[in-house]
Amino acid sequence: MRALEAGAVEIGDGVEPPEVAPAPIGAVRSQEGATQPRFLCRGCYFLLEAAPGTTLADIRADWKCPDCGTDKGNLRLYRAAG
Numbered sequence: 589m590r591a592l593e594a595g596a597v598e599i600g601d602g603v604e605p606p607e608v609a610p611a612p613i614g615a616v617r618s619q620e621g622a623t624q625p626r627f628l629c630r631g632c633y634f635l636l637e638a639a640p641g642t643t644l645a646d647i648r649a650d651w652k653c654p655d656c657g658t659d660k661g662n663l664r665l666y667r668a669a670g
């Protein structure tokens with residue numbers, strides 16, 4: 589009695605689980621609109637680079653400028669010309 593006829597798969601039939609391809613890590617960031625936001629300290633023009641998608645609201649309320657020590661209230665979203 590053959591297993592194939594019973595609907596089963598015999599070992600050695602060439603049916604193997606697909607190899608799991610390693611997911612690309614650090615995929616290319618090519619999505620439009622996923623640019624890295626930057627925030628400008630109006631006290632000293634320090635430029636804070638944040639993770640993509642970060643808004644001013646995401647900045648910690650107790651954030652302090654590492655340069656001049658001013659607080660988040662002086663931080664503004666910085667848009668590069670062009």
Ligand SMILES: [Zn+2]
Pocket residue numbers: 629630631632633634653654655656657658
């Ligand atoms: Zn500052």
